[in-house]
Amino acid sequence: MVLICSLLFLVSANASQDIKLSIGQWSFEDIQAKNLHFDINLTSKGLALNAQADSVDLAAPIGKVTKLHLQCDELILQSESFSCGRGTLSFHQHELGQQKISFKVNGEPEKEKYRINIAGLELASAKFSATVYLNNKYWRLVTNAPKLKIAALIKAASPYLEQQQRSVLELWQVEGDINLSADIAGRNDKINTVLMKLATTSLNVTDSESSYVTENVAIALELDAKNKKQKWQWQTYLTIDKGQAYGDPIFIDFDATPITLKANGLWQQDSGNLVINNAKLNQKNVVQVTADFKGSIEKVEQLNITIAKSKVTKLYENWLQPFVVGSAIDNLELAGDLSLNYHQKAKDYHLSLTLDKIFVDDDLKRFAIDNITGKLGWTNYNYPMKSDLQWDKATLYAIPIGATRLKAKSISSSLSLSQAWDIPIFDGKLKINKLDLSRPGEAGSKWTFDGRLTPISMEQVSEALGWPLLHGKLSGVIPNVSYNNKSIKVNGALTVNLFEGSTVISNLQLDQPFGALPQLYADVDLKNMNLSILSQTFDFGEITGKLEGKIQGLRLANWRPVQLDAYFATPENDKSRHKISQQAINNLSKVGGGIGGALQRSFLRFFEDFSYKRLGLSCKLRNEVCEMSGVGEAENGYYIVKGGGFPPRINVVGYTRRVDWPDLIDRLKAVSESSGPIVIE
Amino acid sequence: MKQFKWLSSSFMGLMLVSCVTINIYFPAAAAEEAADRIIEDVWGPETQSKEQAEPEQQSLLINGGQANLAISVLNWVVSPAQAAAATPDININSPAINAIQAKMKTRHASLKAYYSIGAIGLTENGLVTIRDAKAIPLKSRNAVKGLVADENKDRNALYAEIARANGHPEWQSDIQSTFARRWVSKASSGWWYQSGGSWKQK
Numbered sequence: 034m035v036l037i038c039s040l041l042f043l044v045s046a047n048a049s050q051d052i053k054l055s056i057g058q059w060s061f062e063d064i065q066a067k068n069l070h071f072d073i074n075l076t077s078k079g080l081a082l083n084a085q086a087d088s089v090d091l092a093a094p095i096g097k098v099t100k101l102h103l104q105c106d107e108l109i110l111q112s113e114s115f116s117c118g119r120g121t122l123s124f125h126q127h128e129l130g131q132q133k134i135s136f137k138v139n140g141e142p143e144k145e146k147y148r149i150n151i152a153g154l155e156l157a158s159a160k161f162s163a164t165v166y167l168n169n170k171y172w173r174l175v176t177n178a179p180k181l182k183i184a185a186l187i188k189a190a191s192p193y194l195e196q197q198q199r200s201v202l203e204l205w206q207v208e209g210d211i212n213l214s215a216d217i218a219g220r221n222d223k224i225n226t227v228l229m230k231l232a233t234t235s236l237n238v239t240d241s242e243s244s245y246v247t248e249n250v251a252i253a254l255e256l257d258a259k260n261k262k263q264k265w266q267w268q269t270y271l272t273i274d275k276g277q278a279y280g281d282p283i284f285i286d287f288d289a290t291p292i293t294l295k296a297n298g299l300w301q302q303d304s305g306n307l308v309i310n311n312a313k314l315n316q317k318n319v320v321q322v323t324a325d326f327k328g329s330i331e332k333v334e335q336l337n338i339t340i341a342k343s344k345v346t347k348l349y350e351n352w353l354q355p356f357v358v359g360s361a362i363d364n365l366e367l368a369g370d371l372s373l374n375y376h377q378k379a380k381d382y383h384l385s386l387t388l389d390k391i392f393v394d395d396d397l398k399r400f401a402i403d404n405i406t407g408k409l410g411w412t413n414y415n416y417p418m419k420s421d422l423q424w425d426k427a428t429l430y431a432i433p434i435g436a437t438r439l440k441a442k443s444i445s446s447s448l449s450l451s452q453a454w455d456i457p458i459f460d461g462k463l464k465i466n467k468l469d470l471s472r473p474g475e476a477g478s479k480w481t482f483d484g485r486l487t488p489i490s491m492e493q494v495s496e497a498l499g500w501p502l503l504h505g506k507l508s509g510v511i512p513n514v515s516y517n518n519k520s521i522k523v524n525g526a527l528t529v530n531l532f533e534g535s536t537v538i539s540n541l542q543l544d545q546p547f548g549a550l551p552q553l554y555a556d557v558d559l560k561n562m563n564l565s566i567l568s569q570t571f572d573f574g575e576i577t578g579k580l581e582g583k584i585q586g587l588r589l590a591n592w593r594p595v596q597l598d599a600y601f602a603t604p605e606n607d608k609s610r611h612k613i614s615q616q617a618i619n620n621l622s623k624v625g626g627g628i629g630g631a632l633q634r635s636f637l638r639f640f641e642d643f644s645y646k647r648l649g650l651s652c653k654l655r656n657e658v659c660e661m662s663g664v665g666e667a668e669n670g671y672y673i674v675k676g677g678g679f680p681p682r683i684n685v686v687g688y689t690r691r692v693d694w695p696d697l698i699d700r701l702k703a704v705s706e707s708s709g710p711i712v713i714e
Numbered sequence: 715m716k717q718f719k720w721l722s723s724s725f726m727g728l729m730l731v732s733c734v735t736i737n738i739y740f741p742a743a744a745a746e747e748a749a750d751r752i753i754e755d756v757w758g759p760e761t762q763s764k765e766q767a768e769p770e771q772q773s774l775l776i777n778g779g780q781a782n783l784a785i786s787v788l789n790w791v792v793s794p795a796q797a798a799a800a801t802p803d804i805n806i807n808s809p810a811i812n813a814i815q816a817k818m819k820t821r822h823a824s825l826k827a828y829y830s831i832g833a834i835g836l837t838e839n840g841l842v843t844i845r846d847a848k849a850i851p852l853k854s855r856n857a858v859k860g861l862v863a864d865e866n867k868d869r870n871a872l873y874a875e876i877a878r879a880n881g882h883p884e885w886q887s888d889i890q891s892t893f894a895r896r897w898v899s900k901a902s903s904g905w906w907y908q909s910g911g912s913w914k915q916k
Contacts, residue, residue: 282855284853358860549814593810596878
């Protein structure tokens with residue numbers, strides 16, 4: 034202890050019980066005072082102390098204090114104790130400004146026991162009151178500050194913060210009051226217990242980018258923490274029940290969906306290890322979450338999250354939809370319930386979703402699923418987790434899908450079928466033998482499957498897709514389908530049995546199936562088709578013979594053909610009977626833009642059908658224009674039907690090479706929808 | 715003989731140059747016209763009146779004395795139908811393009827107010843983005859984000875489809891940058907657009 038008095042005057046003026054003491058400069062450890070004056074009077078209630086100093090230098094963070102004035106009107110000094118029943122302290126400090134504090138002190142110096150009450154400390158535009166109890170090495174602070182202005186509090190705290198913390202705070206605008214009450218106790222420089230209540234009635238916070246905003250938010254926070262050997266045992270209770278908040282991309286309206294959070298746990302002060310034993314978050318009308326955690330801010334050792342059975346529509350609106358804006362699932366109507374279990378240990382996790390009578394409807398009418406029930410499991414552990422899901426029905430664009438059950442298992446971030454999966458489509462089935470899904474959402478994510486399509490009535494397919502009514506069966510083997518980078522590719526070829534012939538679809542690729550403009554690419558090879566069945570199907574008028582064709586470079590944009598190179602013709606060396614009816618000739622000429630009924634006006638009307646050698650048409654579609662050609666060049670045109678065989682024979686020649694595609698489609702539709710030949714007399 | 719060799723090699727060279735020129739040529743003026751037609755339809759009549767497009771240098775082939783020779787050679791080597799396809803034109807009349815255009819037009823009714831208050835702006839690459847989130851009420855933020863995402867999906871699909879429909883998928887980026895310029899040029903007064911990395915107001 035160092036005590037230096039550079040100048041000392043002691044004046045005892047008279048016997049009127051006044052003592053005056055003036056000290057020019059005084060130092061005690063880190064404290065230095067200038068022009069210190071003491072004035073002690075004897076009063077009826079004890080002593081009256083009046084002390085003044087021009088300036089006192091205190092240790093950081095308070096620093097220099099000027100115009101210090103301490104007055105105690107009821108100072109009682111006894112052998113083992115002293116008290117000041119009514120005192121005031123005023124001073125000026127750079128950050129705290131001019132302060133005038135009233136106080137009471139009781140002390141027993143021998144036992145190092147003191148009680149100090151202060152009131153009127155002005156901080157952050159609020160008046161603090163506090164009681165400090167000191168007992169030897171133990172201390173306790175009980176404080177209460179109503180209407181603490183947060184902005185002023187930050188400003189007042191700013192000089193004591195590090196530059197980095199200050200720069201972060203500068204990015205935020207904060208408005209609002211806090212009501213603070215705290216009861217903090219400790220020993221020497223250690224805090225042992227904290228009991229704190231914080232409440233805001235209208236908190237407005239925004240960052241510079243406006244990515245995190247609160248408007249008129251009411252928060253109440255209670256924290257109770259006890260420190261035992263650097264191990265903090267804590268519990269907290271938080272309520273947010275007024276206002277709105279946006280934290281990119283989540284929006285919460287606390288008026289409609291107030292939040293409560295209750296949690297307790299342990300925090301190891303020295304290692305930074307955190308244990309949350311039992312956290313319960315309740316967002317009214319939306320979700321109830323329970324969680325526990327072991328680890329630190331940087332590292333998760335163990336995490337368990339359980340979402341109790343919740344309405345899926347509320348979960349989607351509040352917590353899922355904001356994250357999937359712009360994707361295929363950002364416009365859903367949902368119903369049903371969902372619960373979730375998530376477990377993580379270090380970097381390994383498993384997730385289990387339980388779906389209960391969930392209905393999914395895409396607002397853009399691309400897909401829908403009715404009544405999905407079951408469990409979906411996903412894990413990156415190398416032991417399997419089972420999935421068992423079923424639904425009543427579904428639709429994918431215009432394709433109806435029936436009830437089905439999926440049994441699968443997940444292991445090491447991938448999913449595969451436990452048994453073959455039958456998906457009813459129209460009146461047939463897509464039998465998926467093998468399905469593999471790996472690392473969804475990651476850069477190298479992909480899924481593949483192979484399966485088989487059991488016969489589907491083309492009547493149903495054509496009706497659903499708005500095509501002319503087709504007869505026959507669609508079936509095929511799907512050798513391998515993969516999805517990668519928003520593109521579905523059918524490796525190998527899809528075969529379809531149509532009109533007694535075989536149709537092979539190869540190089541099938543679907544880009545962005547749920548994007549703004551789905552693109553479908555394919556090459557189609559048609560062989561050995563029975564023209565008789567085909568012409569009946571389209572009600573075109575009978576044609577006998579065989580037909581083969583190719584559609585190369587087919588591209589459908591938004592499910593409509595925009596590009597193709599197609600030709601259909603009688604195969605070379607076809608030995609079958611080649612006959613074409615009057616109706617078919619008429620319709621062919623109408624498709625070609627001619628006027629039907631030309632035959633009826635000539636003597637040829639007496640013949641029902643005609644022999645032909647070859648027939649065929651080709652179309653190169655670009656920019657809504659079909660560049661047409663036939664089976665051979667004719668004078669100023671091309672042969673659509675080239676006569677041959679037994680008489681009567683007939684040639685049909687097309688003269689228009691460039692045909693407007695929508696016109697051509699309209700003509701084809703008109704022909705297939707008309708009941709018979711139009712006879713012009 | 716020497717003269718014949720020189721003539722034939724020059725002729726072959728010219729043919730080669732002619733063919734190559736046709737293949738790489740992007741019809742900038744036609745693309746601008748096509749873009750303007752779509753923008754005027756999507757944004758409606760209140761967009762700024764069509765500016766006089768600067769006459770651009772179309773191709774080396776149609777300038778100077780060798781043009782006539784080149785064209786006559788072309789007429790000889792390229793059939794009339796192919797020559798017609800090679801004329802600088804951008805076709806925007808396809809059901810797919812019309813469908814996207816109609817969607818964008820409907821969406822514009824919702825987006826328009828946000829352009830006007832500066833909440834969203836036009837980017838340099840022909841898309842839109844949220845420029846000032848503060849101008850959007852908290853409750854509407856995700857809805858506007860959704861509108862912006864859908865608009866960008868459609869814009870990207872539109873640029874790709876125009877390129878594909880015209881038989882040149884490789885033109886997509888040229889079409890996109892043409893649109894980027896035209897959106898800005900046609901934007902209403904008060905709307906915001908990116909230029910040189912910073913925001914400017916019309």
